Amino acid sequence: MAGRILIADNVPTNRIILKVKLASAFYDVSQATTGAGTLTQARAERPNLILLDVDLGDMSGFETCTRLKADPVTAHIPVAILTPAQNPEAKIAALKAGADEVLSKPLDELTLTARVRALMRASATSEELRRRNETAHALGFSEAHGHYEAPGKIILIGTTAEEAMGWRAGLKGMVHDEVAIERADHLLESIYHGDIADLYVISTGAGDGDGLRLISDLRAREATRDAGIVVVHGPQDRREALMALDLGANDLIVRGADPEEMALRLRSQMRRKKETDLLRLTLDEGLRLATRDKLTGLYNRHYALPHLDKIAREARESGQHFALMLIDVDRFKSVNDTWGHATGDAVLIEVARRLSDNLRSMDLVSRFGGEEFLICMPMTSLMEARAVAERMRAGICARPIALAPDQAPISISVSIGLAMGGDQGAATPDVDTLLAIADRALYAAKAEGRNQVTLGSYAA
Incomplete structure (x- = not known):
């Protein structure tokens, strides 16, 4: 179903190219030319997704993203920042600013639309969470707390045990959740026995090269249907990566990425997972009985x-x-x-x-x-x-x-x-x-x- 996307870029050609690509996928697209204009339009239009260039003239895309996430009116809107190719520093800066996704230029149409579909799913969940909390407040009930101090659980499934151990070593000290390693051929058995995680990090090469099947298995089971799924793929595995998004993966990481990037992406996905949990538990027993x-x-x-x-x-x-x-x-x-x-x-x-x-x-x-x-x-x-x-x-x-x-x-x-x-x-x-x-x-x-x-x- 159609969604509304706000494109922010101070270069007209860039905006037009993006608009044509997204309009061909039947999204409603609006445009902003500056950071200040983006903040104003985002408040007025409440788009389902915002695409920001790193340079908006009056301010950077990073600063614009930080301000969007600090405003209660726009904090729930997913933001993707478009960075120059082969610029890991810009990617880290975007994630630190609160971006939900980082897209490297030049953007091909298949990658763009696959990423947009995944972000739209996240937008629908956030929007419903916000709407239900506001409805509860209008009925005179307290809104649910939005703080998630309790650590979650992350399970790493690499192509090999050594790959997963390398991920865990890189994440040490940068995430405060429980991090465990599991073999692909033991994962479903562990889930059956109640070992459930909030996030699953899966290599496309896991399970004899059938990591994508694990995504389908996780989404098909009630216990893990709402878990966050992050897929690690090689630069040459573009087709598999895009397929992973359409199968229900929440995010992608290129194999060999900076451990800080992985940590930032996992923290973002853990926050979204906790929001999804809150969506189901936001109304206490008294509110449930009343409504x-x-x-x-x-x-x-x-x-x-x-x-x-x-x-x-x-x-x-x-x-x-x-x-x-x-x-x-x-x-x-x-x-x-x-x-x-x-x-x-x-x-x-x-x-x-x-x-x-x-x-x-x-x-x-x-x-x-x-x-x-x-x-x-x-x-x-x-x-x-x-x-x-x-x-x-x-x-x-x-x-x-x-x-x-x-x-x-x-x-x-x-x-x-x-x-x-x-x-x-x-x-x-x-x-x-x-x-x-x-x-x-x-x-x-x-x-x-x-x-x-x-x-x-x-x-x-």
Whole structure:
């Protein structure tokens, strides 16, 4: 899904080349020519990613990055600094300034877009963390603490044990986390027995040259799905490195890099991993009880409405669109009347699970009341929203719900009303209007035969 990128460079040719490359990948691109302009635009536009040149005229890219990371409004936005080729000092300076990524010139299109995709994933997590904390604060609950004093754990998987030991020796005194070495062929067994790390550093040559398979294995397992993954590759392994990013690696390090660079990158990834953990634990038990539906475990109406307001406000500010859906279980009263309320509850739990399985972590899904659910998808086009809505509808009606061995499975369906919000000029509707549009579309779906998705008249 499209994201907004701010390019900052005082050389017009450089900006134009970057903009063409990114626009061809369907990103929305804006431009700044100075450090001061970058700071102003970043606050106003809240882009998903900022690309900084090292020289911005009035200040360096390093100073601009430091200021961006010091501002609470822009601190969560990933920043990549573009440095001259073969300049390790500039790379270290960029990482020390807080850059999330360092890209060396000249940039080829494949490397650029692969790096951008990885940073966009990081941006989505940070944005959702910030949004949920702000929603919790708006509801009167304290925000979660953002300090991570407890050390994490890093596991090193080299091509050989000697390579991993060399990494550990280089990191000594520069990271304060537990650092362990593991063989590639023992890694999955260790995970199975509960030896889980926050970060995994994997050589592309690990496991008889099949280090990329380890990335897929880590991402496929619940225990390590959210771990940070850093891949070490040779200068000649460009294709494997880019593939690693698309498989879910968070960062790349060229084999033989300065140990200080590795330490800085690992510290940055550890911070992001702790933020991801905080995303899941940010609301304490009292907040969870206040904002969660006790039956389905989804967010309730009390949480959904202020969170929806925040998504709508940010969409207006950024010029992006979002999708709003109201979903109702068809003929639910007959389920309760025929099989009883316990069966009806089981049906709602299963519907909630199937809806959640089709959504991203950044999407909002809540039980809005009775047998009705609300979904809000930020940064989503109409075409994408319709595809997701149809997938959810089909997924619910295609498989009857099995409740007990001695009871026949129950076939159900849902009707979905869809409305689109975001920057649509002076006529942009507010949240109440969007809810009314989605509600009318939902009733139209039921009137036209149920088990279908209907688009609200405003979005049409």
